[in-house]
Amino acid sequence: MDFNFTEEQTMLRDMVRKFVDKEVKPVAQQIDKEHNVDLIKGILKKGAELGLLGIPFPEAYGGANMGETGYCVLLEELSRGCASTSVTVGAHIGLAGTSILLGGSEEQKKKFLTPLAQGEKLGAYALTEPGAGSDAANIQLSAVEDGDDYILNGTKLWITNGDIADIVVVYGVTNPELRAKGGITAFIVETDTPGFSANRIEDKMGLRGSATSELVFQDMRVPKANVLGQVGMGFVIAMQTLDESRLSLAAATIGAAKELIAMSVSFATKRIAFNRPIAQFQAIQFMIAEMTAEVYQMESIVYRTAWMYDQGTKIPREGAICKLFCSEALDRIVDKAVQIHGGNGFMGEHPVERFYRDSRVNRIFEGTSEVQKMVIAEDVLKKGTY
Ligand SMILES: Cc1cc2nc3c(=O)[nH]c(=O)nc-3n(C[C@H](O)[C@H](O)[C@H](O)COP(=O)(O)OP(=O)(O)OC[C@H]3O[C@@H](n4cnc5c(N)ncnc54)[C@H](O)[C@@H]3O)c2cc1C
Numbered sequence: 001m002d003f004n005f006t007e008e009q010t011m012l013r014d015m016v017r018k019f020v021d022k023e024v025k026p027v028a029q030q031i032d033k034e035h036n037v038d039l040i041k042g043i044l045k046k047g048a049e050l051g052l053l054g055i056p057f058p059e060a061y062g063g064a065n066m067g068e069t070g071y072c073v074l075l076e077e078l079s080r081g082c083a084s085t086s087v088t089v090g091a092h093i094g095l096a097g098t099s100i101l102l103g104g105s106e107e108q109k110k111k112f113l114t115p116l117a118q119g120e121k122l123g124a125y126a127l128t129e130p131g132a133g134s135d136a137a138n139i140q141l142s143a144v145e146d147g148d149d150y151i152l153n154g155t156k157l158w159i160t161n162g163d164i165a166d167i168v169v170v171y172g173v174t175n176p177e178l179r180a181k182g183g184i185t186a187f188i189v190e191t192d193t194p195g196f197s198a199n200r201i202e203d204k205m206g207l208r209g210s211a212t213s214e215l216v217f218q219d220m221r222v223p224k225a226n227v228l229g230q231v232g233m234g235f236v237i238a239m240q241t242l243d244e245s246r247l248s249l250a251a252a253t254i255g256a257a258k259e260l261i262a263m264s265v266s267f268a269t270k271r272i273a274f275n276r277p278i279a280q281f282q283a284i285q286f287m288i289a290e291m292t293a294e295v296y297q298m299e300s301i302v303y304r305t306a307w308m309y310d311q312g313t314k315i316p317r318e319g320a321i322c323k324l325f326c327s328e329a330l331d332r333i334v335d336k337a338v339q340i341h342g343g344n345g346f347m348g349e350h351p352v353e354r355f356y357r358d359s360r361v362n363r364i365f366e367g368t369s370e371v372q373k374m375v376i377a378e379d380v381l382k383k384g385t386y
Pocket of ligand 1: 091095125126127128132133134135157158159160161207212361364365366367368369370371
């Protein structure tokens with residue numbers, strides 16, 4: 001066993017940390033207050049120059065070949081600064097790019113993954129619909145074969161990057177009788193195609209700098225060459241992509257959690273009550289201890305699972321465990337961080353308030369906590385053992 005990061009991974013962490021301190025943290029509050037997606041786009045442009053948008057992908061497709069572990073390091077560090085930025089990158093790499101990496105032909109990977117990895121184009125992943133979230137097999141967007149094309153009609157909802165993306169991986173129904181068992185197909189959609197439109201949804205509890213959109217497809221033609229992988233294999237690609245992205249989402253929660261501990265320690269050592277810093281009270285120390293114990297568990301399961309994924313192991317159960325545990329742990333941690341900050345933690349000028357709002361969605365998107373439990377239980381029941 002070797003629990004050390006490689007020299008390359010450590011260098012990546014140092015580089016991203018400096019990048020976040022210089023480019024992300026100073027504007028994170030402004031991104032949130034102004035719902036400023038353009039600031040995030042600017043950060044992505046600078047990140048792309050450092051090769052950050054292709055961290056997990058093979059060099060053959062413009063990536064840095066640093067695998068899942070490298071990608072988890074990237075998201076962890078980004079999340080110390082700004083969840084909206086981290087989620088924008090997550091939808092681009094972990095959802096759109098990973099779908100193409102897992103499902104695409106060699107030609108599709110060269111044509112569509114390379115510009116994503118190099119940051120020339122931005123990606124999104126569109127599965128959820130107004131009537132189908134947890135029950136993703138029940139999507140209705142129709143994809144009907146017509147000559148050399150498929151014609152797409154339907155609506156996708158709450159799609160991260162939806163209105164700023166150049167490429168959206170869209171999941172539609174090609175055979176309504178088969179549905180998840182061979183009737184759902186993934187399409188690589190270029191957003192300048194006639195029949196595609198997107199409307200941004202601004203009013204959100206958190207992630208206010210992240211573009212969340214409704215996508216409308218009206219008689220939109222997609223060439224058959226843009227069918228991702230095989231017709232009917234879309235649901236498999238969608239779920240395998242989520243296995244990976246649930247893990248990287250969990251990595252992102254670690255960065256936020258560590259930042260919250262740092263903020264809490266800094267506050268508790270300066271804030272005076274009853275003639276002493278509040279850090280001297282055992283009640284505060286216990287909260288800091290509990291937060292720290294949670295982070296140790298989060299780090300342990302996430303990087304163990306990233307290592308497994310990089311060895312080629314499939315991780316549906318482990319990805320779901322990481323997502324479930326880490327998203328719930330972050331909510332416990334951020335709640336304590338607000339408590340330690342007292343009234344200051346409730347005020348919009350303090351970043352801890354933003355972290356509190358941004359953290360909540362981790363228990364909802366990419367599969368709710370209940371869905372993660374369903375995935376874990378199904379796997380355990382199938383195997384009959386741990
Ligand atoms: C900010 C944001 C960004 C998003 N980005 C994307 C994106 O980029 N791409 C994309 O495709 N989607 C995206 N989503 C959608 C997200 O994945 C869904 O919101 C999520 O999967 C849950 O679906 P739902 O909201 O329809 O909830 P529902 O499915 O309506 O669930 C409501 C409640 O019922 C529970 N529930 C449902 N079924 C069961 C069951 N069988 N057993 C027990 N409990 C159950 C759920 O756990 C939940 O508590 C995003 C959502 C948000 C909020």
